[in-house]
Amino acid sequence: MAVILKWVSGGLEALLGIPLIGGTIIIALSYFPLLVMLILHIATLIVCKKEGKSKVGSILGIVTNTLAWIPFLGMAMHIITAVILLISAYQDGKKTLIG
Template sequence: MNRSSIMKWITGALEGFWAIPFIGGTIILSLNWTPLIIMLVLHIITLLLSISEGKTKHGSILGIITSCVGFIPGVGWTMHTITAILLLIDAYRSEKAIEM
């Protein structure tokens, strides 16, 4: 498994966690939106790894956008959900491509 796939699994799982209704939002609000900044950094790292390894980068780009608009109620939840699904599918496909 390559580094970009590992980071996609991690960021996808974290995005999925933030998408849990009430729990993710409550934690993000209680920590004063710090998790969104951390996720922004993680998505940028994942994007740079994907670029250097020649892997797809659309999940990381959407993650960066999600981190920037995640503070908007409703929109944030929707974006976290979509980004989590996209990143996890992308990580799975990258892993399958390596096995073949």
């Protein structure tokens, strides 16, 4: 479950990190996507803790979505968080498949 949540949250972070598109989505929806992502990262953190998976991406996601209202900082942090979450999901997925 943690791997799936990391893939989903990483993909959404990547979407929000795309210049102009991510900012337009966030502003058009009155910053509601940041709240949704914050909740998703908290849920992912809880599941990762329960399953013993890496929590770094989720913690960074929480920080990102509390600071993402700052225009260029938010974009950069969304991209960094997306990369970390997607790498973490890939690594956790490989460990799950291998044993």
